[in-house]
Amino acid sequence: MKVYLVRHGKAVPSSEDPAQPLSKEGRGEIENLARTLAYLNLRVGKIVHSGKLRAEQTAGIIADKISPAEGIEKADGLSPNDHIDQALEMIKKARADLMIVSHLPFLANLLEGLVRPAVTGELPSFGTGDLIVVESAGKDWRIYTSLGPWVKPLGSQ
Numbered sequence: 476m477k478v479y480l481v482r483h484g485k486a487v488p489s490s491e492d493p494a495q496p497l498s499k500e501g502r503g504e505i506e507n508l509a510r511t512l513a514y515l516n517l518r519v520g521k522i523v524h525s526g527k528l529r530a531e532q533t534a535g536i537i538a539d540k541i542s543p544a545e546g547i548e549k550a551d552g553l554s555p556n557d558h559i560d561q562a563l564e565m566i567k568k569a570r571a572d573l574m575i576v577s578h579l580p581f582l583a584n585l586l587e588g589l590v591r592p593a594v595t596g597e598l599p600s601f602g603t604g605d606l607i608v609v610e611s612a613g614k615d616w617r618i619y620t621s622l623g624p625w626v627k628p629l630g631s632q
Contacts, residue, residue, distance in 0.1 A: 476569065476572060476610065476611045477572045477573075477619060478566055478569075478572070478574075478575065478589070478608070478609050478610075478616075479519060479573070479574040479575070479606055479607075479608050480575055480582050480585065480586060480601075480609065481508075481537070481574060481575065481606045482576075482577070482578065482579065482601040482602065482605050483497070483505075483527075483529040483530045483532075483533040483576060483603065483604075484498075484500075484503075484504040484505040484529065484624070485497065485498050485500050485504060485603040485604070486529040494528045495528060496528045496532060497528075497529050497532045501529070501603060501604065502532070503624075504603060504604030504624035505532075505533050505536045505604055506536055507604075507624045508537070508606060508622060508623070508624045509536050509540035509541070510540060511622060512540060512541050512622075513540040518541065518544070518572070519544070519571065519572045519573060519574045520543060520569065520570065520571025521543050521544070521546065521547070521548065521569075521571070521573055521574070522543045522546070522548075522573075522574040523548055523549070524547065524548075524550070524575075524577065525554050525555075525577050525581075526549040526550075526553075530553075530576045530577060537574070537576070543574070544571065545571075550562075550565060553578075553581060554577075554578065555577075555579065555581050556580070557581055558584075559581070559585045562575065562581075562585050563588060566589075579601055582601050582607075583598070583601060586598055586599075589609050590609060590616050590617060591615075591616075598618070599618070599621055602623060604623060604624035605622070605624070606621060606622045606623070608620050608621065608622075
């Protein structure tokens with residue numbers, strides 16, 4: 476099983492809009508990532524997000540391109556400062572590959588909780604629009620790959 480950890484795209488500053496929707500640049504980041512995932516024919520069972528507008532918009536853009544079998548939904552316990560326990564339980568119960576769209580520091584904490592590196596700081600960091608894929612390896616998890624919004628599908632301009 477694989478878990479796709481996605482950090483939302485760049486958002487407008489809270490001083491401009493307290494709901495912090497995706498900025499034009501952030502929307503572009505996620506559209507580019509979503510096109511790449513569609514090109515790779517990625518399939519997931521479900522996309523879950525924190526419910527914050529920027530994460531919901533990110534999940535929606537990706538879902539439009541990859542059509543998750545069980546759709547997208549808001550899930551509790553995925554906000555920036557939430558503890559990872561609820562997410563770990565959700566991953567444990569998942570029967571198909573799962574995509575989680577969330578924020579920092581939550582995603583960094585979840586990645587560390589899954590992979591459990593020997594040395595703190597040896598894991599990749601999440602920029603806006605980044606995706607890090609982990610896969611189960613028995614009872615353990617390992618990093619499978621990562622993508623960022625800078626990756627363009629082959630044949631694109």
